[in-house]
Amino acid sequence: MSVISKGFLDELRSRLRLSDIIGGRIAVTRAGREFKACCPFHGEKTPSFTINDEKEFYHCFGCGAHGDHIGFLMQHDSAPFMEVVETLAAQAGMDVPKPTAQEREKFDRQDQYFKIMDTAAKFFTAQLFEPKNKDVLDYLKGRDLTDETIAAFRLGYAPDDGQAIRKILKSKGYNDHDLVELCLTKRSTRGTEDYGFFRDRVMFPVTDKKGRVIAFGGRVLPDHIRPPQANSSYTPAKYMNSSETPLFHKGRTVYNMSNARQASLNGEKIVVAEGYADVIALAQAGFNGSVAPLGTALTENQIELLWNMIPSREVDEIKEPYLCFDGDNAGQRAAIRAMERILPILRPGVSARFAFMPDGQDPDDLIRGQGVTAMQSVLDKAIPLHDMIWRNLTHGKDFTRPESRAALSHAIESVTLPIADRTIQNAYRQMLKDKFYAHFRGQKSNGYKKRNDSPKVQLIRPSAGNELPARLILGMLIQSPNLFESHEDGLMGFSCANQSLDLLRQHVISILVDKQGITHDELKSALHEEGINGDMIASLQRDMRIHAPYVFQEDAQSAVNEGLQELLRRACGDARRA
Ligand SMILES: [Zn+2]
Missing domain, CATH: 3.90.980.10 (DNA primase, catalytic core, N-terminal domain)
Known part of the structure; x- marks a missing residue:
């Protein structure tokens, strides 16, 4: 704890450019939006010491030295905190508040x-x-x-x-x-x-x-x-x-926090194990970024703490601690609990990976028994959060029947609901739905074999050249939503190369999976609620009037069925050739 308020220190930092403070002690040169220098804290000839004025910190990629104005002067001048604050305050023309x-x-x-x-x-x-x-x-x-x-x-x-x-x-x-x-x-x-x-x-x-x-x-x-x-x-x-x-405060601390923080600044992974012995074994094996909660499951505060321990360097870099769990059932349950804690507080740029230990072993056992490489390979196999969600939804479950597929689609909605950040919520939902469609593509409802792993699935995109079949398929489906039931297998397996068309496809399918027996008008208004433009649907109707006029004729049910079947064959065939 400091006697000086955070507000005062923030003001102090904002009045003084960090590069000026550091430039007053060592030679710095501009490099784009940052400054570079040879690190004063470890001997080097090529500069790996960077100064970011905007973010108000310096970082050395050579030795991991990291800090702000105050930290730099404390380390460089070997001066105590209060002395540095007074020096800086004098420079900034501020009076150091006297503590009560x-x-x-x-x-x-x-x-x-x-x-x-x-x-x-x-x-x-x-x-x-x-x-x-x-x-x-x-x-x-x-x-x-x-x-x-x-x-x-x-x-x-x-x-x-x-x-x-x-x-x-x-x-x-x-x-x-x-x-x-x-x-x-x-x-x-x-x-x-x-x-x-x-x-x-x-x-x-x-x-x-x-x-x-x-x-x-x-x-x-x-x-x-x-x-x-x-x-x-x-x-x-x-x-x-x-x-x-x-x-x-137990919930706001993790074991080995200061060492792990330093390791993380040096670019090492944050690895979360269960207990003290694991952390120590991991650190001795070279995983210096290892931490553990203190006798409890990870709390939200601890998760925030882990994210804060990872420096933000690049916009596209995701702060992703590796959480290790036992491979047994208790470990699975603990992983699910951790996942449920993380989802509500997820925000852009942060996530987590889930690593599962071989049955009955903790990191301490594994490293002592099989060495560092065995532990490394557990971490290499760690799955990202969205795979963890998918695995939890599908692991060991049977989706042979349409009802269970519909239930899965529903579960995708509800599992992503707690994500407070709307952008992230939509991104996760989209990704899981893509997995859903890809997973069931081409599988006959009743012939579907139960899978125990989470298969690596990828949507096959049709070539961009001819999107007419896809446009007609979607148009027909919106015109007669009841077609979904009899062509479900085919419809689950197709996707569109055109992005906005594919988005429409995803919305249509997810609505139809959820709401059986929906009418044309209800579907249109549901799409409208999802932000789908009415012009798009009108343009699909225009295509149908030219290329599949039978859709609008009375008593043409069998023509429509055959037409749709043929279109699906072409759409999916194109996809396989592409
Ligand atoms: Zn250094």
Whole structure:
């Protein structure tokens, strides 16, 4: 937390051009809309350090250095935050607001809390290396963790003695109230002294985006090194986390956030695993952008956090964290829940990929058993969000009967409904409907074989040259919607090369699938509601008057049926040859 308001800092940044601030320290040259320089933070001869005035940040593609005006001066001049703010404010002609006594106090308390948490983390680490706790360290090394990894993640051990942590922190002048507040100790229900919240556990410090310790996760030791419990029926929870504290909000934090953020700035993937051990195994294997939610399923806030961790470089680049799930049923359900959380908050430029682990294995098992390449191939096979939706709608289901196909079409509407962003909602609906038509193209309703995978399907586009058959087909269908029922299979399988014609086709088909027995007038007004221009329908009618006049004759039902059949043959035949 800073004592200076965000509004003040925003104003400060907007008054000073970042390239001027950086240009005051190092040589910068203009490159298009950005500026370039040789990075002052790592030795280089060709510039990979870029400055974007519009977005108010600098980024080095060589070492990942990234920040704004304040961050640059703090790092370049090795100056503390407040000093930099004062320097910049003087340059911008602004007065640094004096914090109120209340703000000052809050800031000081927060500062104190960070010190306490850091001291606790150091204590747990020191305990891990005590000779008497050697079996705990051996256990970690037995799980293939290197010394570097143990140090980088600041792993530790909370001793069984519930007074140990309290004694050490009190000896440094910290009080019982703060320790309870930070969830390091608990009040005793028996009127005795407070005691350690974590006892006899491997400790995983949880840090904020600046790398400061804000909470802990504690894993129970395996049975062979746990001292026998007095009460043998007691089975401790495998993992426990700090409760919410003034520093720690579970739903707004992910494990390994600061390292992953840095990795992401360096262009690495964000990989979301289930637990601490997975993240550490992934990071040790070189997947530095790995994170995990903290004992819960991913929350909306955490998903936003993941998107924010990925820098925006190009307009067409999609921010796409990789979410890993177990291959079993519970994993499938978790993936569906994550999908349902993401859809409502989807917006242009962000999405997610879904990766499924081989049955019964988590990333930790997989990497230890089969190495980095096995994990890499799981990530390579990750499916995009729209495939995940399709898979969820169709996986293991039977669409032999028209009713079930109609239900699927309906489900496509409802699954995309929660997407609040209308542009994205339409794009997803369109894409799923295309998959729908392509999936059933040429398949006889009753002869349809059940498929368990989500097949790679692509609409075959007819050659652009002759769109008359397609125009006549659509015209006939709009004129006599009841034709749909008897020609459904053929109609599901055709598409149009012309974009606006194909859009019309999609609308017509989706309305007809949904509303059986609809009349010509009802269909026309439904199309009108979807924004289809009446001129287009009129032009199809003109074509029919010339090329298929029988459509408008009385008692010409069989001619119409034969005509439509022939047109479908030509439209689909053209498509296959094209
Ligand atoms: Zn650099």
